[in-house]
Amino acid sequence: MEERSKARQAIGEARHQRVWPVSRIKPQGRMAQHTLDALRDYRHIPEVGAFLNELISKQYRIDSRLWHYFKYKYQWDDPLRSPEELDERFEAVLRDKDATVHPIGERYIIHSQLAGRWAIIDSRGFRITVYRPTEQDLENLETPLWTIATLFA
Amino acid sequence: MDYRYSVRLKNYRWQVDTALEVGEGLSLRQEREKLAALDLSAGERAELAEIDAGALEFLMDLDYVAPYLLADDPTQPLEYWWWHLGKLRAGHYPAEYLPEHLRPLYRPAARAA
Numbered sequence: 001m002e003e004r005s006k007a008r009q010a011i012g013e014a015r016h017q018r019v020w021p022v023s024r025i026k027p028q029g030r031m032a033q034h035t036l037d038a039l040r041d042y043r044h045i046p047e048v049g050a051f052l053n054e055l056i057s058k059q060y061r062i063d064s065r066l067w068h069y070f071k072y073k074y075q076w077d078d079p080l081r082s083p084e085e086l087d088e089r090f091e092a093v094l095r096d097k098d099a100t101v102h103p104i105g106e107r108y109i110i111h112s113q114l115a116g117r118w119a120i121i122d123s124r125g126f127r128i129t130v131y132r133p134t135e136q137d138l139e140n141l142e143t144p145l146w147t148i149a150t151l152f153a
Numbered sequence: 154m155d156y157r158y159s160v161r162l163k164n165y166r167w168q169v170d171t172a173l174e175v176g177e178g179l180s181l182r183q184e185r186e187k188l189a190a191l192d193l194s195a196g197e198r199a200e201l202a203e204i205d206a207g208a209l210e211f212l213m214d215l216d217y218v219a220p221y222l223l224a225d226d227p228t229q230p231l232e233y234w235w236w237h238l239g240k241l242r243a244g245h246y247p248a249e250y251l252p253e254h255l256r257p258l259y260r261p262a263a264r265a266a
Contacts, residue, residue: 029207029211030204030206031169031170031174031210031211034170034203035170064175068171071170071171072171075157076167077155107219120175128175128176129171129177131172133179136164136183136184137179139180140179140180141179
């Protein structure tokens with residue numbers, strides 16, 4: 001399949017399905033320990049306590065949207081109100097007709113200046129991550145192949 | 154909630170903790186390079202060592218790491234290991250160039266197998 005068709009298919013899937021991969025967290029890993037330490041400081045908050053219990057009961061295999069949500073909110077002070085807001089951020093990027101599309105390996109970065117974020121999806125259209133790029137990130141981003149508008153024209 | 158870590162390391166921590174965790178990190182190497190040029194406090198050096206170890210763990214363990222991260226820069230000295238992530242992941246990096254605290258995390262035989 002040609003590159004353009006692959007990108008259309010992946011982004012089309014990402015637009016119409018809210019699928020995040022399963023994260024296999026290694027609780028002994030250093031960065032995971034930092035996140036878990038941060039979460040334990042807030043375990044008195046019901047959603048955090050429940051999430052810590054869920055991690056254990058699911059042997060640290062967890063919907064990556066949930067992992068993103070708790071990490072962003074409680075370790076990185078992101079004012080997220082719910083995991084669904086991560087999908088709203090994703091969709092704000094994918095709705096922007098001027099968002100630029102950058103193939104990177106097996107994935108795509110879609111950058112929306114309007115939304116102030118970029119979203120990364122894989123070739124299946126799974127939602128990998130969404131965040132505000134740094135100035136350095138933007139400097140490193142290669143020339144886009146398309147915008148959302150030109151890709152779907 | 155206040156940011157709980159060293160502010161000068163924030164961009165590098167972000168690259169490792171949130172981007173490399175999912176196999177990405179478009180600025181990871183540049184952010185690490187910036188820190189190599191700074192005169193860090195003892196506390197910052199300890200935190201940096203911890204983040205470096207986290208980066209190496211991800212690099213060795215993840216199923217997917219973006220190809221751009223694995224495209225090494227041969228003009229960079231081997232001591233600057235963050236420019237040689239491809240060799241590290243493939244198990245072709247000479248371990249003696251790694252800082253001592255990172256060597257136990259590097260498993261070249263496992264990666265090269």
